[in-house]
Amino acid sequence: MAQKILDDESLIAALFDVFRNRGYEGATLSQLSRVTGLQKSSLYHRFPAGKADMARAVVLGVRSQLHAQIIEPLGDAAVAAEIRFANQIARIREFYADGRKNCILNVLNLEGGDTEIRDMMRQDFDAWRDALTALAEEKGVGHRQALQRAEHFLITLEGALVIQRLTADEHTLLRSLEHEQGRFFE
Amino acid sequence: MAQKILDDESLIAALFDVFRNRGYEGATLSQLSRVTGLQKSSLYHRFPAGKADMARAVVLGVRSQLHAQIIEPLGDAAVAAEIRFANQIARIREFYADGRKNCILNVLNLEGGDTEIRDMMRQDFDAWRDALTALAEEKGVGHRQALQRAEHFLITLEGALVIQRLTADEHTLLRSLEHEQGRFFE
């Protein structure tokens, strides 16, 4: 049996990088081929439905990372709520390379995009928001306000990524996350 | 002299709608032709450098609207600061159709995008942020904090647009704007 040159994880990580930086339409098969080191036909062997399949695989990978590294730890009652929030910030900084990488949720959700992908991303947003809501409630914040703060936190995250990509001010994301951290439980 | 079927303003408005909803790569000449009612060659007559020219024209149109309708009114000393802020909110709601339309600054600023366009958008962001900073300072907020609030307001705007596009909750933008309005001068 012939060898896989790249394991699935590295392969999808390479595809991810192209999609998040250039969007769905901006990611060409030539680029995807180049960054993975695989010819187009090899990509089709692994992703029979082509580019749409690759994008779906990327989103599936992102969502499993998101759940394992961020959403589940937010609900880990063995750790103090403030620490869980701080750990979340650390994972966010890694995941977005301190704001130098885009959010796939933003770039893969334009008009004409794959509805299956949008549905998955909606579910993940809901799950993340709900985990944050529960965290605030744990510390005595009322449900309605906890929900608002959770949503506002994620809005700030997305907005900071957009603005940092525009201004190239490397501290935008970090500043925003720390600002929200200070207000989340108060 | 032959007639222009569409005046420049309506033409650019139609192009704008395609670019903001589908991004640069996602906007094809076929679509741009369809929404304007002009054949591709007619578009090339008006925009000799093609799609790149169209995107630049769209951004020029947006920036003149932004300055006339939002940035300049923010500095109009004849109107109370709170009213100026409230008027800004009203213009934002119109401009983004209460969150149903994207921000062009987000979708035209991916990797590989036109640097001329990015530079223009950066300038406009700076101008808007500076106008908001001055407004907060007018009401006694210190410079450093005024700048932070101005930036945070624009981050929230961009983030709310991203999240509303994802969740399709029609109240996301409005709720965010009102929340920020309550905190801006305090």
Add this chain to the structure above:
DNA sequence: GTCTATAAAGAGATAGAC
């Protein structure tokens, strides 16, 4: 200024050898 027609390049996708 707009049109029809067409060219040229690049996109996504497939066939078949190894």
Add this chain to the structure above:
DNA sequence: GTCTATCTCTTTATAGAC
């Protein structure tokens, strides 16, 4: 599982008539 080679379709762009 990967490759070379090829195909088809769409995309961007141009030529030239009206």
